[in-house]
Amino acid sequence: MKRGLSLLLALMLVIGLALPLAGAIAEDARPTLTVFDFTEELDQYLINNATTIKQMEDDLGVNLEIEVVSGMSTEEKTSTMIASGDYADIMFRVDERMIEAGALLPLDDLLESDGQDVLAAWGDSINKLRYPDDGNIYWIGSPRNRPEEITDPGACLMVQYEVLDKLGYPTIKTLDDVYQMLNDYLAIQPDLNGTPFIPWGIWADSWGYNHTVNNPALWVNGFTDDSNAYVDQQTYDVTYFTATDYFKNYVSFLNKLYLNNLLSENAFITKYDEFNSQVASGRVLAMIYNASLASDSEAALRAAGMPERCYARFPILADESVVDRSNVYCESYDNGVGISTSCSDPALAMKVINYIASLKGNILFNWGIEGVHYDVIDGKRVWKEEVAQKFATDPNYRYQEGIDCLGWWPLYYGSMKLDDGDYACPQNKQAFYGNADDWTKKVLDAYGITCWGDNFDTSGTPTPYGYGWTLVIQAGSDAELALTKADTVRHTEVPTVVMSQTQEEFDANFASMVDKLYNECKINLWEDAMKQAILDRMEIWGGQK
Amino acid sequence: MVKRTLAQKLWNQRILVAMALPFMVWMLVFNFAPLMGWSMAFVNYKPRYGIFSSEWVGLKYFAEFITDNRFYEVLRNTFAMSGLNIFFGTFSAIGLAVLLSEVRSTAFKRTIQTVSYLPHFISWVVVSNIFYTFLSSEGLFNDVLLRLGITSETVSYMSKETSFWGIVTFSQVWKEMGWNAILYLAAITAIDPQLYEAATLDGVTRFGKIRYITIPCIMPTIMMLLVLNIGNLLNATGFDPSYLMGNDMTVNYSENLAVYAYTYGMQMSRYSMSTALSIFNSMFSLLLVWSANKLSTRFIEGGIL
Structure with a gap:
């Protein structure tokens, strides 16, 4: 009996080993x-x-x-x-x-x-x-x-259809318009079936910081995606973008949102999956984000029967005098x-x-x-x-x-x-309108366009060095270390600046951050290396464009 | 002369030597040979060139973190979190063990023991998510406080840097208390029952027995674990809790040595810097174990190690 059992087990072992082996041989x-x-x-x-x-x-x-x-x-x-x-x-x-x-x-x-x-x-x-x-x-x-038509922009202001619909499709151009819009909508509709809205969407954990805090400040000031760099287009001098007044102005907008309960302090510790689920639940009214990153959440919204909570895309500017270059392509x-x-x-x-x-x-x-x-x-x-x-x-x-x-x-x-x-x-212009759902068509019609790309002017001036974020700084160099340190500092300091209670506090917090960037992180090392990288790249490309 | 005696001695014990030999080789290969990798800390290590052909930089990477203000913040965090963890972790575990040993119903005792050490097996990823969910401004904790009227507005505890040490210590104690108690419980079980019987005859109360029999009897165990823990002070909180429970807003209080090495070394592919940090870590830990052992001789005869 015992022997029979062990024979059986041995046989099973042999077969078990042989089967996947046979499969492997066939595929090899x-x-x-x-x-x-x-x-x-x-x-x-x-x-x-x-x-x-x-x-x-x-x-x-x-x-x-x-x-x-x-x-x-x-x-x-x-x-x-x-x-x-x-x-x-x-x-x-x-x-x-x-x-x-x-x-x-x-x-x-x-x-x-x-x-x-x-x-x-x-x-x-x-x-x-x-x-x-x-x-x-x-x-x-x-x-x-190749020349490219934009049907769906990358970086843009995203506003829920429902918000636009309730407010009679207002023209949204500047940050002030956004602020006004959020207040107007919340006055009509304070919550989503009892759950509070998240009026302004930010997720600032890890790489989301660039997409939802740093880059929006680039778009509203009419820059292309140079990421952490502000580049003087004549001299190619580089300044760490967080330390510029352009960025300060944008942060003061976030500060205004925060003081008026339109921005939650949780925003700065929100993680990617958490943010996606916030968007997919229809609670985020508006945000400046990369539209392609939100497309999965929009699909989830449609699947959940909330197509009215999907997003319209607009260019967004600090004030009327700025020219939008958010979707200008720099090869x-x-x-x-x-x-x-x-x-x-x-x-x-x-x-x-x-x-x-x-x-x-x-x-x-x-x-x-x-x-x-x-x-x-x-x-x-x-x-x-x-x-x-x-x-x-x-x-x-x-x-x-x-x-x-x-x-x-x-x-x-x-x-x-x-x-x-x-x-x-x-996803081309021709097909976009045809494939769009009824709510999207309704909003597109209201603004007299056939796809979101129509809202954006892509013919603006590209930079001669492409996008700044594609520039390479030598791995492990002091410049790279300075940038890593600076990124840590802005991660902790920017929320503090945003949550300032008064104008004086805001200015002081911002100044102390800039001080840390230059004196503790030595970000000037990175600025110099970036300038050199820009000049090197233009040399390799032979001054094309 | 001496040499011959040594050789003779070895020959006389050749069987024992032969038995020990494989383990000595094992030690050499797996514990001592890797120390060669320490030389990585003194070069600007690039994988394509290897350790010996990379550029020699001397003490550059040591100087880098020793002159970095952030490093001292990180060190402070590491000591604070480890200290809190060792203190509360040890006392809660002893407390639990003593209480459990006093329970008469075996079924109840077993149940509590099992339930209390279960969290040990939960991954930190899950634990951190549990705490994030509970403590978020829409979470249960805020909800309860609001409904009881204790607070008037919600607080996002996970984004308050000053509450980080408390939260992380609490979560560690919650996670490891039951597990750590097992050792103490074992030590208590080993106490000679005659001591308790004699105490009962002398009319000692239950608290008295704890005070005069249980605690003194498990003191060697407590001290040994403490010494080992102190040696591990730089690593006691480890990477996971700080990295997973910390976030950008609490990083000034949550970043410990492990996370620091990860961010500025591993993530940036600066292996030399990571190595320099781990050398510092090893040296410092060695010093700590040694001093803790010296110190422990005051409490226990002969020291631990």
């Missing part, structure tokens, strides 16, 4: 590449089983093992990876730290042999990817070298996909990248598969109705299918036209 016919994908989008891990990724694997005869690392852990993962030297074959969204660690292969030769589609898509712009220290190309980003790149030095088959990896950058790949990852996700009607690609529907209501759908969610991949992402003359992305 295809070469496997490991992939790391760093992203800020929490749900992107779903792309592992996405339909489009499977399609690419079949077309190329390759297996991709994608590990998605999202949110704050990306920094940590990068450092751990560098420390251990344990890299994936292909790595998406890598930056200069990987280059300095010697983790990436120079791509120039590979591009010549296996990257024709990449070279065709980039043209001369490929030189903008060259690493300043040695002139090599280490990663390929999402190309931005520059800060990260992309690279091939690691430990890659088993660099040529194959380049073929994968080439596939993504090709016309086929562009259509696949932006539109999906013909007949499954889109149809060609009158020579134009049109999403199937149920696909558009799912996009608007199911936040996870895009990742499950792997469509229109790979903004960091080396493909066109946005409303530009591909070589076949049709749009790269389903």
